[in-house]
Amino acid sequence: MAQYTPMMQQYLKIKAEQKDAFLFFRLGDFYEMFFEDATKASQELEITLTSRDGGSNDRIPMCGVPYHSAENYIKQLVEKGYKVAICEQVEDPKSAKGVVKREVVQLITPGTVMEGSMLDxxxxxxxxxxxxxxxxxxxxxxxxxxxxxxxxxxxxxxxxxxxxxxxxxxxxxxxxxxxxxxxxxxxxxxxxxxxxxxxxxxxxxxxxxxxxxxxxxxxxxxxxxxxxxxxxxxxxxxxxxxxxxxxxELKQYMTLDMYSKRNLELVETLRKGGKSGSLLSVIDKTITSMGARMLKKWMERPLLTPSAIKTRHEQVEGFLDQFMERETLRDQLTSVYDLERLAGRVAYGNVNARDLIQLRNSLRKIPEILTTLKQFQHPSIHELYEKIDPLQEVKELLETSIADDPPMTIKEGGLIQDGFNDQLDEYRDASRNGKQWIAGLEQKERQATGIKSLKIGYNRVFGYYIEVTKANLRYLPEGTYERKQTLTNAERFITPELKEKESIILEAQEKSVDLEYQLFLEVRDQVKAYVQQLQHLADQISRIDVLQGFAQVAESNSYVRPTYDTDRIIDIKQGRHPVVEQVLKGETFVPNDIYMNEETDVLLITGPNMSGKSTYMRQLALTAIMGQMGCFVPCEEASLPIFDQIFTRIGAADDLVSGQSTFMVEMLEANHALSHATENSMILLDEIGRGTSTYDGMALAQAIVEHIHEHIRAKTLFSTHYHELTSLEEDLKRLKNVHVRAEEYEGNVVFLHQIKDGPADESYGIHVAKLADLPVTLIDRATSLLEHLENNNAKTEVAASLSDEEQLSLFVEEPKTEKKEAPSGENELEKHLESLNLLEMTPMDAMNELYQLQKRIKS
Structure with missing residues (x-):
C-alpha cells in the first residue's frame, strides 16, 4: 500500500472488508468509488468514469454520486442484486489530525432494504x-x-x-x-x-x-x-x-409447490410475469399497503383448520351484510398509512418528521374506524373491534410536538411546534424579533442615507451585511460603515449595531436548530416505546382491510360462502373461473358444475383444444384455494372437502436453466405429485404423455391414472387427447368420463364450453387448424390424410377376424389416376406434408407443424 496516498490506503483497507459490495466512500458532498467499483458502477449507473492521482504511477479509475441524491443510485444497484456499503466520515474534518476517520455504517443488501422508495x-x-x-x-x-x-x-x-x-x-x-x-x-x-x-x-x-x-x-x-x-x-x-x-407449522396450511403456484397464476401470470391477470389482481380489494401484504400471505398459506376457515368466512359475511357501513370503513382506511413500516422506521432510527406526521394522521382515524366497526351487527366483527387499541397517548404526543408541515431533513429546524418547549420558544422569539429588527434597520438606513436600493442581506459565510451599489457609495456618511466584502457592482458593509444584533440572532438560530433536533430524538424515543403496540395495531387493521376486501369482491362478482364436510365430496353448482370471467371482452363466461362424490376420485376429461378443459381444471383449484384462505368463491353453491395439497401439471415449458426438455419437466412434476399426494389432495394433470410417441405417451398416461386410482385416491382431474383411455371407466370403478361439448355447424366447430358426462366423440383438431386460418388446400389435404388413417385403422380392426387372403384384399389400394404436374414449390410442400405422420403427433405439435407450413406457403 505504500505507493498510495494515506486516504487511498484508508479506502483500500475498508474495501478489503467489503469485497462483495460497492463501497460508497464519503468525500465531502460526494460518495466516491475507485478501481473496479468505479468501472462497474459507471456501467451499471450510466455515470461518467473519471480518474484521480492516488499516489501510484497510474491514475486510479473513479466515479461518484452526490450524497443528497445517493438513494436513487443505491436503489438501482440493489434492484440489480448488488450490495452497497455506506462509508461515512465519523469525525469532524476540522478537528481531524491527518486523514478523516471513516467507517462503514451500514451494508444495504436486497434483503435488508429499509428506505420506502426502495420497497414495494x-x-x-x-x-x-x-x-x-x-x-x-x-x-x-x-x-x-x-x-x-x-x-x-x-x-x-x-x-x-x-x-x-x-x-x-x-x-x-x-x-x-x-x-x-x-x-x-x-x-x-x-x-x-x-x-x-x-x-x-x-x-x-x-x-x-x-x-x-x-x-x-x-x-x-x-x-x-x-x-x-x-x-x-x-x-x-x-x-x-x-x-x-x-x-x-406447515402441516397447518395447504401445501402449494412452486409448480402449482406458477401454473395456477396465483400472484403473477406465466406470459407477462406481472400481477395483471393473476388471481391476486382479481381479489385484491384492500385499501392499505399493509393489508395488501397480508392478503398475499394468506394466499401463500391457505388454512387447513376448519374452525379458522369458519372464523374468516363469518367475518367476511359480517362485512358483506352491511353495505353502507362497509363503504364508510373503506373510506376511513384510505387515510391510514403503513403503520407496520412506520413502526419499523421508528425503531430502526431512520424515521423523519414527515413519517411521524403520517403516523399521527393514521392514529387520528382509528377512533372513527372503531365507531364504524361498532355499528356492524355480526358478533365476529365485534371481536375485531375489541382487539384494537387506538394508542391515544401516542397520538396526543405527536399532536403537540411535531409541526404540521416539517421539512424532509431533521437537522435544519422547523420540526417542533410552538408551545412544546419553553426554551425553544425563547430562542425562536429572539430569532424572530431579531429579524424584525433587521427589517426595521434596513428602512432606517435607507431614510438616513437616501439610498432607496440599500438592502440588508445574509449568507452563511459573511453573516449579515449592508449592501450598497457602487454608484451610491458617495452618499454614505464617513466613519459609520465598516467595509466587509467587495463585489463587481457593489460593496458590502457592517456597522457596530448590526454586528451586535447578528451575534444574538445567529446564536438563537443555532441553538434553536440544535434543540429542535434533540427534542425530535426524544419524541422519537417516546414513540419507540410503543413499537410493539403499533405493530399489533397494524396487524389488526391489516386483517380488517383484507376481510372487508373479501366482502367487496364477493359482492361485486357474486361469490358465495362455501361449506366444508369430511365426506370427500366436491359439489360445485355453476362454478366459474375467477380470472377468466373478468377478462372476457363482450362474451359471457359459461359456468359448469363439478361433482365428485365419495365413489369418484378421477374425472377423465376429453374434448378439443381451446374448448376449456384447462379452464375447468384451474377453476376447481382456484375455488379451493380461495375458500381455504377465507374468501368467498365464484359459483352459485359450493360444498368442498379441505384439501391438504394441490398439485398441477398444466401447460408446457422447457426448464432452460437445468437443460430439461418439456417432457422431462412434465415427468418430474408428475412424479412430484405422485410422490407426495394423499387421499386429501387435489391433482390436476393436463395432457400427460404428449411429449413422446403416441404409444409411449398413452401407456404412461394410463399407468399414471391407474396409479392414482389404486394407490393415492386423491381427487384428480385428468385431461387427455388419448380417446383410448376413456375405456378405463369400465375397469376403474372410481373413474368417470366427462367431456367438453363441441358441435359442428356448417363445416365449422363451435365450442360450447359445457362439461357433459361421457367421453368426447371427436378431437376436432383439423377444425381448430381451420380456425387458425391455415391454407384451404392444406386443410383439405389434412382431412384426406385423416380419413385415410382412420380407414386403415378401421381395416386393421376388421382384419383381426378375417382370413389371410381377405386381410390382404383390404389393404390393396385402388389404381391411382394420373395427376397434372404441379409447380415445383407446390410439389415440395406436398411431399413434405405427405411425409408428416400427423396422427403420431400431439395435437399441439401437429398444429405447430401446420403453422410452419402456412408460413412457408405465404412466403
Missing part, C-alpha cells in the same frame, strides 16, 4: 436463511427488516421442497453457510434469482433471546441464529422492532 409497498421484502442438515431436512428462516416480522419453518421434503417454500414468499436474498452445497447455491441464484450471502455464525445473541422463547427445535434456532447474525453484522445498530419469531 404492497409486498414484503424478505431476507431468508437456508440451513441444511445431514438427515436431509432444511430450516428456513425469514425476516422482513422493514416490518420486523420473523418466522421459521422446518422442511422435510428435501431441497426441492425447500425451493418450493422459498418460491412462495417474496424473498430477495438468501443467507447460507460457506459450506452450503455449491450446486444448490447456483439453483438459488439462477433458478430463483436470489442474491446469495454467507454467514457461518449461528448463535442467537443474548439480547435477542426473548425473540426465540417459542422456538424449541435446535435446527430452527440454528437457522434463525444465522439470519440474525447476518442482520446484526450488516446493519450495525439496535433492532428493537424485531418481533418474536413465529414457528410456522
Amino acid at each position: 409497498e404492497k409486498e414484503n421484502n424478505f431476507l431468508a436463511s437456508l440451513s441444511a442438515f445431514e438427515d436431509g431436512t432444511f430450516a428456513v428462516s425469514y425476516n422482513d427488516l422493514s416490518t420486523g416480522e420473523n418466522s421459521v419453518a422446518l422442511i422435510t421434503g428435501g431441497f426441492d421442497a425447500a425451493l418450493g417454500e422459498l418460491y412462495s414468499r417474496p424473498v430477495k436474498e438468501v443467507v447460507v453457510s460457506s459450506e452450503f452445497n455449491e450446486e444448490h447455491q447456483e439453483m438459488l441464484k439462477e433458478r430463483l434469482g436470489y442474491t446469495v450471502s454467507f454467514e457461518d455464525e449461528t448463535e442467537v445473541d443474548e439480547a435477542f433471546k426473548s425473540l426465540v422463547e417459542d422456538v424449541h427445535q435446535e435446527k430452527l434456532l440454528v437457522g434463525f441464529g444465522r439470519l440474525l447474525q447476518y442482520i446484526q453484522r450488516t446493519q450495525k445498530r439496535t433492532l428493537d422492532h424485531l418481533q418474536p419469531v413465529k414457528v410456522v
Whole structure:
C-alpha cells in the first residue's frame, strides 16, 4: 500500500472488508468509488468514469454520486442484486489530525432494504436463511427488516421442497453457510434469482433471546441464529422492532409447490410475469399497503383448520351484510398509512418528521374506524373491534410536538411546534424579533442615507451585511460603515449595531436548530416505546382491510360462502373461473358444475383444444384455494372437502436453466405429485404423455391414472387427447368420463364450453387448424390424410377376424389416376406434408407443424 496516498490506503483497507459490495466512500458532498467499483458502477449507473492521482504511477479509475441524491443510485444497484456499503466520515474534518476517520455504517443488501422508495409497498421484502442438515431436512428462516416480522419453518421434503417454500414468499436474498452445497447455491441464484450471502455464525445473541422463547427445535434456532447474525453484522445498530419469531407449522396450511403456484397464476401470470391477470389482481380489494401484504400471505398459506376457515368466512359475511357501513370503513382506511413500516422506521432510527406526521394522521382515524366497526351487527366483527387499541397517548404526543408541515431533513429546524418547549420558544422569539429588527434597520438606513436600493442581506459565510451599489457609495456618511466584502457592482458593509444584533440572532438560530433536533430524538424515543403496540395495531387493521376486501369482491362478482364436510365430496353448482370471467371482452363466461362424490376420485376429461378443459381444471383449484384462505368463491353453491395439497401439471415449458426438455419437466412434476399426494389432495394433470410417441405417451398416461386410482385416491382431474383411455371407466370403478361439448355447424366447430358426462366423440383438431386460418388446400389435404388413417385403422380392426387372403384384399389400394404436374414449390410442400405422420403427433405439435407450413406457403 505504500505507493498510495494515506486516504487511498484508508479506502483500500475498508474495501478489503467489503469485497462483495460497492463501497460508497464519503468525500465531502460526494460518495466516491475507485478501481473496479468505479468501472462497474459507471456501467451499471450510466455515470461518467473519471480518474484521480492516488499516489501510484497510474491514475486510479473513479466515479461518484452526490450524497443528497445517493438513494436513487443505491436503489438501482440493489434492484440489480448488488450490495452497497455506506462509508461515512465519523469525525469532524476540522478537528481531524491527518486523514478523516471513516467507517462503514451500514451494508444495504436486497434483503435488508429499509428506505420506502426502495420497497414495494404492497409486498414484503424478505431476507431468508437456508440451513441444511445431514438427515436431509432444511430450516428456513425469514425476516422482513422493514416490518420486523420473523418466522421459521422446518422442511422435510428435501431441497426441492425447500425451493418450493422459498418460491412462495417474496424473498430477495438468501443467507447460507460457506459450506452450503455449491450446486444448490447456483439453483438459488439462477433458478430463483436470489442474491446469495454467507454467514457461518449461528448463535442467537443474548439480547435477542426473548425473540426465540417459542422456538424449541435446535435446527430452527440454528437457522434463525444465522439470519440474525447476518442482520446484526450488516446493519450495525439496535433492532428493537424485531418481533418474536413465529414457528410456522406447515402441516397447518395447504401445501402449494412452486409448480402449482406458477401454473395456477396465483400472484403473477406465466406470459407477462406481472400481477395483471393473476388471481391476486382479481381479489385484491384492500385499501392499505399493509393489508395488501397480508392478503398475499394468506394466499401463500391457505388454512387447513376448519374452525379458522369458519372464523374468516363469518367475518367476511359480517362485512358483506352491511353495505353502507362497509363503504364508510373503506373510506376511513384510505387515510391510514403503513403503520407496520412506520413502526419499523421508528425503531430502526431512520424515521423523519414527515413519517411521524403520517403516523399521527393514521392514529387520528382509528377512533372513527372503531365507531364504524361498532355499528356492524355480526358478533365476529365485534371481536375485531375489541382487539384494537387506538394508542391515544401516542397520538396526543405527536399532536403537540411535531409541526404540521416539517421539512424532509431533521437537522435544519422547523420540526417542533410552538408551545412544546419553553426554551425553544425563547430562542425562536429572539430569532424572530431579531429579524424584525433587521427589517426595521434596513428602512432606517435607507431614510438616513437616501439610498432607496440599500438592502440588508445574509449568507452563511459573511453573516449579515449592508449592501450598497457602487454608484451610491458617495452618499454614505464617513466613519459609520465598516467595509466587509467587495463585489463587481457593489460593496458590502457592517456597522457596530448590526454586528451586535447578528451575534444574538445567529446564536438563537443555532441553538434553536440544535434543540429542535434533540427534542425530535426524544419524541422519537417516546414513540419507540410503543413499537410493539403499533405493530399489533397494524396487524389488526391489516386483517380488517383484507376481510372487508373479501366482502367487496364477493359482492361485486357474486361469490358465495362455501361449506366444508369430511365426506370427500366436491359439489360445485355453476362454478366459474375467477380470472377468466373478468377478462372476457363482450362474451359471457359459461359456468359448469363439478361433482365428485365419495365413489369418484378421477374425472377423465376429453374434448378439443381451446374448448376449456384447462379452464375447468384451474377453476376447481382456484375455488379451493380461495375458500381455504377465507374468501368467498365464484359459483352459485359450493360444498368442498379441505384439501391438504394441490398439485398441477398444466401447460408446457422447457426448464432452460437445468437443460430439461418439456417432457422431462412434465415427468418430474408428475412424479412430484405422485410422490407426495394423499387421499386429501387435489391433482390436476393436463395432457400427460404428449411429449413422446403416441404409444409411449398413452401407456404412461394410463399407468399414471391407474396409479392414482389404486394407490393415492386423491381427487384428480385428468385431461387427455388419448380417446383410448376413456375405456378405463369400465375397469376403474372410481373413474368417470366427462367431456367438453363441441358441435359442428356448417363445416365449422363451435365450442360450447359445457362439461357433459361421457367421453368426447371427436378431437376436432383439423377444425381448430381451420380456425387458425391455415391454407384451404392444406386443410383439405389434412382431412384426406385423416380419413385415410382412420380407414386403415378401421381395416386393421376388421382384419383381426378375417382370413389371410381377405386381410390382404383390404389393404390393396385402388389404381391411382394420373395427376397434372404441379409447380415445383407446390410439389415440395406436398411431399413434405405427405411425409408428416400427423396422427403420431400431439395435437399441439401437429398444429405447430401446420403453422410452419402456412408460413412457408405465404412466403
